[in-house]
Amino acid sequence: MDVELEMKIGGMSRGQEARVLLILCLARDIPLIILDEPFAGIDVMSREAIISGIIDYLEDREQSLLISTHDITEVEGLFDYTVMLKKGHAIWSGDMDDLRSEYGSLRDVFRTMYAKEWNK
Structure with missing residues (x-):
């Protein structure tokens, strides 16, 4: 997700913060992850990093991901x-x-x- 480990949350951009929050969600060993508008207000580069991270991470896992979003064009390939x-x-x-x-x-x-x- 290309997040600097030394950085504090308070000093991060909205996109960096969203990536950290996604990492925290995906790190949990639970069968269902629910994300509500995870791409709202996030720049294109961060969206791409998040989508790529979701695909890479969940590819070999036994987890389901439920996403509620209006940003359908960019995430169509996830579903x-x-x-x-x-x-x-x-x-x-x-x-x-x-x-x-x-x-x-x-x-x-x-x-x-x-x-x-x-x-x-």
Whole structure:
């Protein structure tokens, strides 16, 4: 995650702090990790480092990762299974491969499933 070990949290950028918090979450030996908007307010380089770190770390582990996010374009490759919510209700859930074959990318899904809400 490219974080200097001597650095204090108070002196870190938002992106560096987010990487440290992710390290702390991933370091726990638990079956499910839940991240709520882990990329909000983080620069592109930190997002890429975090996404790469998640992929590398979880590749050989028996852990599940649940991410709640609106930043769907950048993290689309992370998901095996997706649940799309609208006003607190699941409007679609399933394997990402099925979702892509039916709708295309997550960006296309977002536009298809949520466009009516934005136009109201």
